[in-house]
Amino acid sequence: MKIFHFKILAFIAVAAILFTACKKDEAQIVFKGGSAPVLTSTVATGDTLPLISDDSLNTALTLSWTNPNYQFSDGISSLNVTYYLQIDTMGANFSSPNMQTIAINSALDTSFTVTQFNAIIGNGLQVAFGEPHNIQIRIVSFLAPVNSPTLSNASTLYSNVYNYIVTPYAPPPVVAPPSSGTLFITGSATPDSWMVGGTPSSVTSPINQQMTQVTPLLYTITLSLIGGQQFLLVPVAGDWSNKYATSNASSATNGGSFSYNAANNFNGPATSGTYTVTFNFQTGLYTITQ
Numbered sequence: 001m002k003i004f005h006f007k008i009l010a011f012i013a014v015a016a017i018l019f020t021a022c023k024k025d026e027a028q029i030v031f032k033g034g035s036a037p038v039l040t041s042t043v044a045t046g047d048t049l050p051l052i053s054d055d056s057l058n059t060a061l062t063l064s065w066t067n068p069n070y071q072f073s074d075g076i077s078s079l080n081v082t083y084y085l086q087i088d089t090m091g092a093n094f095s096s097p098n099m100q101t102i103a104i105n106s107a108l109d110t111s112f113t114v115t116q117f118n119a120i121i122g123n124g125l126q127v128a129f130g131e132p133h134n135i136q137i138r139i140v141s142f143l144a145p146v147n148s149p150t151l152s153n154a155s156t157l158y159s160n161v162y163n164y165i166v167t168p169y170a171p172p173p174v175v176a177p178p179s180s181g182t183l184f185i186t187g188s189a190t191p192d193s194w195m196v197g198g199t200p201s202s203v204t205s206p207i208n209q210q211m212t213q214v215t216p217l218l219y220t221i222t223l224s225l226i227g228g229q230q231f232l233l234v235p236v237a238g239d240w241s242n243k244y245a246t247s248n249a250s251s252a253t254n255g256g257s258f259s260y261n262a263a264n265n266f267n268g269p270a271t272s273g274t275y276t277v278t279f280n281f282q283t284g285l286y287t288i289t290q
Contacts, residue, residue, distance in 0.1 A: 034068035039159040064109035090134035122168035174284030178235035187231030189268030200237035230265035255287035
């Protein structure tokens with residue numbers, strides 16, 4: 001009987017050892033990180049990056065970078081690496097509201113023509129044309145999936161930074177401005193509601209709803225708006241032939257993009273109050289601020 005008990009105990013001990021070994025074999029694979037990508041450029045850091053309209057189709061800049069070689073506990077990762085190129089003004093620490101984030105997918109280099117890079121700086125960063133600006137560029141790498149350009153991902157790595165001096169030239173505006181040189185706001189969101197076709201006074205009296213032309217490409221107006229309503233812009237008072245509207249049927253109540261003779265009204269603010277409405281034809285964007 002003792003021999004039988006001994007055999008049972010021995011069997012249990014062996015089973016315990018095998019179970020422990022199996023648990024070790026099934027240990028989870030651990031992410032061990034990688035090396036920050038090293039960015040290189042055809043233009044040395046600190047130099048002036050020339051943007052000349054006559055050279056618009058020439059290559060302005062070519063960037064390349066190293067693979068971060070992400071590793072797990074079982075070896076180098078076979079997952080695709082995704083890269084973002086980030087461009088921002090100097091001193092903003094890649095956190096300004098106009099910072100440009102460009103998805104590169106899994107390539108290890110990218111190039112920009114003068115036209116492309118000029119648009120990124122002028123229309124993207126929204127800095128003044130014809131003036132020198134200090135900008136910074138870096139590469140951000142991560143293992144997909146990541147849900148947002150905020151890059152809240154344990155695999156996120158940042159490259160070294162390149163600094164440049166650029167003077168953007170004014171490219172053609174995204175949206176052609178009104179040839180009339182005038183713009184009127186009209187709609188259920190405005191004090192005078194929708195204008196009466198053929199009656200200029202419906203947007204000029206008793207409340208003047210003509211926007212101020214700050215520059216040929218920038219128009220603005222401050223007025224009382226009715227919450228939860230809509231509006232449009234027309235170049236000529238009382239004339240519905242042409243309008244500025246949006247292609248987005250669910251446009252945000254604080255702004256967005258616009259175009260000439262688009263299909264949808266702009267959504268005004270959710271609550272009534274005094275607002276400043278600004279339309280930028282250079283960028284094709286408008287804002288509604290209180």
